[in-house]
Amino acid sequence: MxxxxxxxxxxxxxxxxxxxxxxxxxxxxxxxxxxxxxxxxxxxxxxxxxxxxxxxxxxxxxxxxxxxxxxxxxxxxxxxxxxxxxxxxxxxxxxxxxxxxxxxxxxxxxxxxxxxxxxxxxxxxxxxxxxxxxxxxxxxxxxxxxxxxxxxxxxxxxxxxxxxxxxxxxxxxxxxxxxxxxxxxxxPSLFTFNIKDSRIKELPGVAAQVTVKVKDTKLTSTGPLLITHWGMSGPAILKLSAWGARILHDKNYQFTIFVNWLNDEDTADVEKKLKELKQEHAKKSVSKKSPFELTNRLWESLVLASGIEVETKWADLSKIQLQNLANQLTNGTFQVNGKSTFKxxxxxxxxxxxxxxxxxxxxxxxxxxxxxxxxxxxxxxxxxxxxxxxxxxxxxxxxxxx
CATH class of the missing domain: 3.50.50.60 (FAD/NAD(P)-binding domain)
Known part of the structure; x- marks a missing residue:
């Protein structure tokens, strides 16, 4: 009936x-x-x-x-x-x-x-x-x-x-x-990025205000990023996944991102700042304290990734080390290998x-x-x-x- x-x-x-x-x-x-x-x-x-x-x-x-x-x-x-x-x-x-x-x-x-x-x-x-x-x-x-x-x-x-x-x-x-x-x-839209990388491996729970770009696309996003056990999450990443839902699906979730840990600071400007810090803090060790708005743990990790030993003093930094550090801070390259979604x-x-x-x-x-x-x-x-x-x-x- x-x-x-x-x-x-x-x-x-x-x-x-x-x-x-x-x-x-x-x-x-x-x-x-x-x-x-x-x-x-x-x-x-x-x-x-x-x-x-x-x-x-x-x-x-x-x-x-x-x-x-x-x-x-x-x-x-x-x-x-x-x-x-x-x-x-x-x-x-x-x-x-x-x-x-x-x-x-x-x-x-x-x-x-x-x-x-x-x-x-x-x-x-x-x-x-x-x-x-x-x-x-x-x-x-x-x-x-x-x-x-x-x-x-x-x-x-x-x-x-x-x-x-x-x-x-x-x-x-x-x-x-x-x-x-x-x-x-x-x-899928709104997912987090799976990234295995020694720079972030020990830092789950650390957050930073960043700009993230996806290589070979126009995709870019600014906002808080959260390091997790499986990679990266937070609003900056979720926004990128939403706007890039189709593009990243077509890439089978295998792609490269660039992370500017200092939000939108320019690499050359950061290098200049680092040179000034080298003068000001000559006797202090580079890795101990972050001179930027980054947690000390994240700063130390990026310092080490730039080929700078833990005890190195600011005065002893070479030109190449300064360039490497400026690059890690403003243009870190990370490989994304898959995604995670919250049901x-x-x-x-x-x-x-x-x-x-x-x-x-x-x-x-x-x-x-x-x-x-x-x-x-x-x-x-x-x-x-x-x-x-x-x-x-x-x-x-x-x-x-x-």
Whole structure:
């Protein structure tokens, strides 16, 4: 037997719930159902931000906000002018959830618990009478005249409008390809670099403010870098992995990076500074204390890598040693051999081709009454609440249009 609804949303995650709630708040007469393949809804919300849920980012200017999206920058400009981070804060406040800004701009519920966001959504769903049907894995989708027919392993559903909010779900992407939609194949984004190198081997936990470049590409990134047991991580590396998701995938994650440990200082300028230090600190040993904003451990490691013995005094440095040291500080070459990803923070680059979506409505340009919300489309962001903001914005625009 068929179950009838006005609107069916496939995917019980952040985008699916936000879309459903906004639709029914604007039009209480509509009969809306969310189909979720798992036994539980909002799982990614629960674990996001270390269990605190990084709801959005305190960047309130649409033209600035789009710069955090390696894919989707151009397309999101219009949508963000309709619903931006400030609107997200207001929306959650209206629904009883107060958000706070942390030093790095990330925004969390004041409660510091993702459960607050989940409870907010579940309460709204209850109040609005939205049906949430779990354990419903979609097997096929048909369109007959003006009706969508969705078959799960146990039920058939009919609806006038179909919204897909399934995130990075390859099975749904395959179904959409049979409807003529192009899918940009998914590759990992936001990963850390595996590097085995004697210079950093003993330094896990050490951080520095750096500029990193990938050899033979235009990829470059500035920010904190963290040395780990397996190589390098931190915002500078994660940003590079996001912007370089396709390029680094094509290189099979084997490539060379240049690290400027002094952020953006020029090699020649650093060499000049080192010569001055040679005069000033003639009698002191080079490796003991870092004269730059680097930890002493990292400084010592780079000194040794420049061919300077532990007890060497500044006065005894040769011209070649000074050049080597300037180079290690501003242009260290490291071989990357593979990547590591964190399962729960996993983000993919890929999804429905953005050219096939009307960003004023989030409707498919190929099929009437077929809509998309969240990460199912080829949009992704760096960490910091930006992926959720895309979910809220696409859900809001969609609901407005419906």
């Amino acid at each position: 068929n179950q009838n609804f006005d609107i069916i949303i496939v995917g019980g995650g952040a985008a699916g719930f936000f879309t459903a709630i906004n639709i029914v708040e604007k039009n209480p007469k509509l009969k809306v159902a969310i189909l979720e393949r798992g036994a539980e809804v909002l799982n990614k919300v629960r674990i996001s931000g270390g269990g605190r849920c990084n709801v959005t980012h305190a960047c309130f200017e649409p033209n600035e906000l789009v710069k955090f999206y390696p894919r989707g920058e151009k397309e999101l400009r219009g949508p963000f002018h309709q619903f931006c981070s400030g609107d997200t804060i207001e929306w959650f406040e209206k629904h009883g959830v107060e958000l706070k800004i942390e030093a790095d701009g990330r925004m969390f519920p004041v409660s510091n618990s993702s459960q607050t966001i989940i409870d907010c959504f579940l309460k709204a769903k209850q109040k609005l009478g939205i049906a949430v049907l779990t354990g419903q894995s979609v097997q096929s989708i048909f369109k007959k005249e003006n009706t969508w027919k969705i078959e799960t392993q146990s039920e058939n559903y009919l609806a006038e409008k179909l919204i897909l909010a399934t995130g990075s779900n390859p099975k749904v992407w395959e179904m959409l390809q049979t409807f003529g939609h192009a899918v940009v194949s998914p590759v 729960e923070e996993f983000v993919t680059a890929g999804g429905i081709d953005l050219k096939e979506i009307n960003f004023k409505t989030m409707e498919s340009k190929l099929h009437e009454n077929l809509y998309f919300a969240g990460e199912i489309v080829n949009i992704d962001a760096i960490t910091g609440g930006f992926n959720f903001q895309n979910a809220w914005t696409s859900g809001f625009i969609l609901a407005n249009n419906i």
